[in-house]
Amino acid sequence: MAQSHYHIYSLPQELLDTLTPRNLVNTSVESRASTPEPAVATTSSGPRTCNACLGATFLDLEEQRTHFRSDWHRYNVKTRLKGGIPVTDAAFAQLVDGLEDSISGSASSDDEDASDETDAVDTLVNKTKRLARSPSPDSSRHAPQTALTWFHSPPSTQVGVYKALFSEPKDESTYLLELKDMQRPVENGRTWAMFMTAGGHFAGAIVRVSRPEEDEEAQAKKNRKKPKAPKPEIEVLLHKTFHRYTTRRKQGGSQSVNDNAKGPAKSAGAQLRRYGEQALRDDIRNLLVEWADDIRDCERIWIRASVSNRKIFVGYDDAIIPKGDDRLRTFPFPTRRPTQSELSRCLSELTKVKVSHLTEDALRAQDEAYVASLPKPKPIPVAPAPAPEPEKPKQSKLTKEEEALREKWTRLLEMVNKGRLEPLRAFWEREAANLGPIDVQIPEWTGEKRATLLQVAAQAGHEDVTHWLLEDAHADPTIAVPNPKLGEPELDEADDGYRSDASDSPISLPKGSRRTAYDLARTKAVRDIFRRSAAAHPDFWDWLGAARVPSALSKQMEDEREEKKKGRRKGLKDRVKEREAREREKEKEKPAVVETPPPPPKPAPQSTSTVHRLGGAAGAAEGVAGLTPEMRAKVERERRARAAEARLKALGSR
Helix, strand or coil: CEEEEEECCCCCHHHHCCCEEECCCCCCHHHHHHCCCCCCCCCCCCCEECCCCCCCEECCHHHHHHHHCCHHHHHHHHHHHCCCCCCCHHHHHHHHHCCCCCCCCCCCCCHHHHHHHCCHHHHHHHHHCCCCCCCCHHHHHHCCCCCEEEEEECCCEEEEEEHHHCCCCCCHHHHHHHHHHCCCCCCCCCEEEEEEEECCEEEEEEEECCCCHHHHHHHHHHHHHCCCCCCCCCEEEEEEEEECCCECCCCCCEHHHHHHHHCCCCCHHHHHHHHHHHHHHHHHHHHHHHCHHHHHCCCEEEEECCCCHHHHCCCCCCCCCCCCCCCEECCCCCCCCCCHHHHHHHHHHHHEEEEECCCHHHHHHHHHHHHHHCCCCCCCCCCCCCCCCCCCCCCCCCCHHHHHHHHHHHHHHHHHHHCCHHHHHHHHHHHHHHHCCCCCCCCHHHCCCCCCHHHHHHHHCCHHHHHHHHHHCCCCCCCCCCCHHHCCCCCCHHHCCCCCCCCCCCCCCCCCCCCCHHHHCCCHHHHHHHHHHHHHCCCCCCCCCCCCCCCCCCHHHHHHHHHHHHHHHHHHHHHHHHHHHHHHHHHHHCCCCCCCCCCCCCCCCCCCCCCCCCCCHHHHHHHCCCCCHHHHHHHHHHHHHHHHHHHHHHHHCC
């Protein structure tokens, strides 16, 4: 595809007579059969194409190299490297229109701004990555949307015109008729208004894109007399460019967009940028008022601006360009920084017809390759049918008697767990007939892991409640604790009941073996209650067997144990006295040595930063400083005696 010398408003009549509409995707077999076969054979090499850009073909190597340097190609390559989907030329133009800053390769009058555009394509890729969407398989495979519409002239000529030039861009059926109508000259010629703004830059122009009708007739008369060079097809009638400071260097985005996103900044630069935005808006609108008469006569109005900047031209009170004007168009290709030279380039791009020379076979192969390159439609995931939820067993409604019974059990367990003996005794005397015997199994619905009240009291460590259950209520201590091997709740590790550090503890058994209430006792005092009951009532239960009590504890045995403790304490006191007597004798046997008392130590200067600590070796040394050896020995003996008395007192309390 190359840009020809044909002007859109002055196409040769012989070319217009042979044009027929053509889609990018091949037409049906019937329509191709009606088209005469070309006489020119296809080339063996075929057209040059770009694998990264959809639908890009080239006639020669130079055109292909130019495409590889374009921003469209660079954008598609970087998008593919990041796992995205490449876009068409028209789609890329729409992405660029949504940005505030121009992209790389733009012409600029300021050298310092060239470095700001180096990474503009990367910025565009990052900003539009989340906007990338897979094209609809149904629409893209049958009617891909492009900015150009193509006409075919047998045998191997294709003419491309931008759809935005037509009055109804979406109605492709009228393209050919309107293209032929464009060749008819009008009285004052056709004029366009072209405006661009981005990054604080503005460029605007009023251009005439076709010769006036009277000029055609006058030119024909003059040609009979003396041939002269024809007037140019395009003439710039008015133009204006200016710039305001509105964006931060290398940051992109206008100050108003940043304020809406993050809140108004208070820096001096932000104030200048807000002023620049206001001044730019006023300058553009004043220019529109100045050019109002020329704009009303324009056939097309081309605007390149972001969504926020577009409000500068349309949509405000007393706007020169009304909102929804049929003449409004956006540039259907990428544009660069708004300058006068860029407006001239865009004008040439719009008015020059695109021409390619491909045979029918080459066109068919190109279309098939393009359709094959489109992403395949993804299968619509079918959500599996939700599995029917298992029906929850309906809980039968409790009767009043059952609710009352549950309330009684809840109160009973609460009193046992908290060790409230007197309320427990009164409650049991009143409700024993309704709850059952003292060894009744605790109901499962309570969530209690123990089988009887005695087991609950022993585990809780309440001595009074355990004694009352054993002595007065005659609770059975031989009932086994629920065993996890038999499918019953497993005991907590902290409640296994084994006491291997005590002489009166039961023999430790493997986990899961039989346990009783005695095994659940956590303190020695509770275990002694079981042993005393075994000694007082040996015929009640099998204490030493089924109840797993290691031994009975009678009154005589307790007295003997107390006598042994007293004997140990007395022997300790005697040993302390003997040791002190020996020390005194040793002190007497030493010869008396008259020693001069040492001079009193000089008081150390007190410092406010010194930290005085209570106790420790430092305090002991200060207490005997300056004493004679005899006095020091006496102080040491007193300390030892007090330590021995403290040890004896500790033994007596056991």
